Amino acid sequence: MDGNGRWANTRGLPRTDGHREGEATLMDVIAGALEIGVSELSAYAFSTENWKRSPAEVRYILGFSRQILREQRDDLNAWGVRVRWVGREGRLWKSVLSELRAAEELTKDNRKLTFNLCINYGGKAEIADAMARIAADVADGLLKPSSVNDQLIQRYLYAPDMADVDLFIRTGGEQRTSNFLMWESAYAEMYFSDLLWPDFDRLALWRACSEFAGRDRRYGGAVDRVATTEPRVWAPEEYDDPDA
Numbered sequence: 420m421d422g423n424g425r426w427a428n429t430r431g432l433p434r435t436d437g438h439r440e441g442e443a444t445l446m447d448v449i450a451g452a453l454e455i456g457v458s459e460l461s462a463y464a465f466s467t468e469n470w471k472r473s474p475a476e477v478r479y480i481l482g483f484s485r486q487i488l489r490e491q492r493d494d495l496n497a498w499g500v501r502v503r504w505v506g507r508e509g510r511l512w513k514s515v516l517s518e519l520r521a522a523e524e525l526t527k528d529n530r531k532l533t534f535n536l537c538i539n540y541g542g543k544a545e546i547a548d549a550m551a552r553i554a555a556d557v558a559d560g561l562l563k564p565s566s567v568n569d570q571l572i573q574r575y576l577y578a579p580d581m582a583d584v585d586l587f588i589r590t591g592g593e594q595r596t597s598n599f600l601m602w603e604s605a606y607a608e609m610y611f612s613d614l615l616w617p618d619f620d621r622l623a624l625w626r627a628c629s630e631f632a633g634r635d636r637r638y639g640g641a642v643d644r645v646a647t648t649e650p651r652v653w654a655p656e657e658y659d660d661p662d663a
Contacts, residue, residue: 420441420444420445420462420463420464420590420616421589421590421591421597421616422437422590422591422592422614422615422617422618423437423438423441423615423616423617424437424438425437425591425615426440426441426615426616426617426618427440434476435476435479435483437617438483439483440617441616441617442487442491443617444616444617444619445462445487446491447620447621448460448619448621448624449495449498449532449534450498450621451620451621451624452532452621452624453498453499453500453531453532454621455625455628457532458532458533458582459532459533459535459581459582460532460533460534461505461534461537461584461600462534462535462536462537463537463540463597463599464480464484464536464537464538465480465481465484465538465539465540466537466539466540466541466598466599467506467507467539467540467541467544467598468541468597468598470510481512481515481538484515484518484538485512485514485515488502488515488518488519488521488522488536492518492521492522492525492526493525495526496525496526496529498532499529499532500526500529500531500532500533500534501526501527501528501529501530501531501532501533501534502519502522502523502525502534502536503523503533503536503578504516504522504523504535504536504537504538505535505536505537505577505581506537506538506539506540506577507539507541507544507548507577508539509539510539515538519536519538522536537599537600540577541598542596542598542599542600542601543598543601545576545577545601545602546576546601546602548575549572549575549576550575552575553567553572553575572602573602576602576603581603583603583604583605583606583607584604584607585607585608585631586607586608586610586627586628586631587599587600587604587607587608587610588610588611588612588624588627589609589612590612590615590616590619591612591613591614591616592611592612592613592615596609606636606638606639608634608636610627610630
């Protein structure tokens with residue numbers, strides 16, 4: 420969800436106002452996802468790299484995330500949304516973690532849509548943490564190195580039952596994934612929007628989904644096209660190589 424700060428800067432507003440406007444966008448996008456039957460939606464709210472920002476902005480973003488969880492969880496619950504936190508505990512404020520756990524507990528039985536809220540999350544961190552846990556279990560004799568495969572690694576990720584990403588949307592005009600859901604997005608279709616996040620809405624989501632629906636997903640495979648003309652049969656004498 421990129422562009423909150425730039426949205427505010429272009430209007431002569433503090434960056435915090437952009438984050439506040441982004442909250443309304445997030446709720447509208449969740450509502451729009453529900454309307455068209457999306458079953459799982461992930462939002463990159465705060466990355467493991469965002470700690471590099473100014474202490475004031477970090478404090479605001481984390482405090483604002485805590486406030487959103489407290490104020491919006493009842494609406495999300497009423498909508499049938501299951502909230503799931505995805506990320507690292509380390510450095511994350513205990514008050515934010517407490518609100519995340521409360522939202523998870525309140526909505527745990529909802530089935531209309533799973534909303535993965537990624538706070539203190541990084542794709543490299545997730546894979547590194549999974550590898551460390553696998554290595555520890557191998558050292559303890561709980562796993563054999565030969566048993567490590569895609570399916571086993573999936574079990575050690577932050578959210579083992581998260582579905583693979585179908586459509587990866589990046590707002591704000593940047594064309595990079597910024598360390599988000601690297602494992603889960605291996606075969607995701609990419610969609611880059613020039614809209615800053617506060618200007619994105621459910622209609623923009625639907626346009627992205629409509630484009631996605633028209634894409635040909637082959638997952639590394641290929642389908643030969645049917646020839647429109649009779650194939651040419653080459654005679655041996657047509658080869659220049661006398662040893663052919």
